[in-house]
């Protein structure tokens with residue numbers, strides 16, 4: 001399976017199907033073609049282009065309901081559940097965060113925020129979405145055994161690098177990719193320090209991807 005990072009929290013998984021998670025393109029890149037879109041929560045830097053992409057979109061019920069009202073074939077689900085779309089398994093997990101769908105300067109409640117463990121071709125990718133550190137990340141490791149964990153390190157709106165070091169150990173995935181940093185000055189971080197600290201103190205490998213960069217997992 002090939003994983004491409006588009007910056008912020010946006011990743012594309014390419015295997016038997018192509019899955020685009022959190023389709024927000026801070027670098028102004030053209031959204032890649034995707035069979036399925038997954039949205040972790042209603043904030044604009046995650047839902048992004050979900051309305052214009054018009055693909056089958058997996059999201060928490062409240063966000064799915066909103067997308068359906070825009071004519072998107074959305075698949076609603078909730079935390080703890082699993083659905084299979086075109087052979088790709090989406091297991092929705094907890095995220096400690098909020099969710100709000102902005103529209104016309106006001107908006108509506110997006111339900112809760114979530115993360116996904118996405119299973120395709122025998123590999124499992126955990127996309128944590130926006131979240132604080134929480135100890136039940138241990139359960140995600142225990143239940144799902146992800147091969148890769150995508151973890152926010154930006155701070156302010158999510159956990160920062162210190163908490164993400166603990167998260168990585170709770171989850172136990174052999175590979176971690178930092179996300180949700182450097183998009184704006186308020187979430188500026190040095191991912192190299194995070195990588196050095198985690199690799200010095202654990203057996204976990206950290207791969208820093210520049211926007212547009214891919215990795216085979």
Ligand code: NI
Pocket residue numbers: 041043046097098130157
């Ligand atoms: Ni958010």
Ligand code: MN
Pocket residue numbers: 043045046130157180
């Ligand atoms: Mn965010």
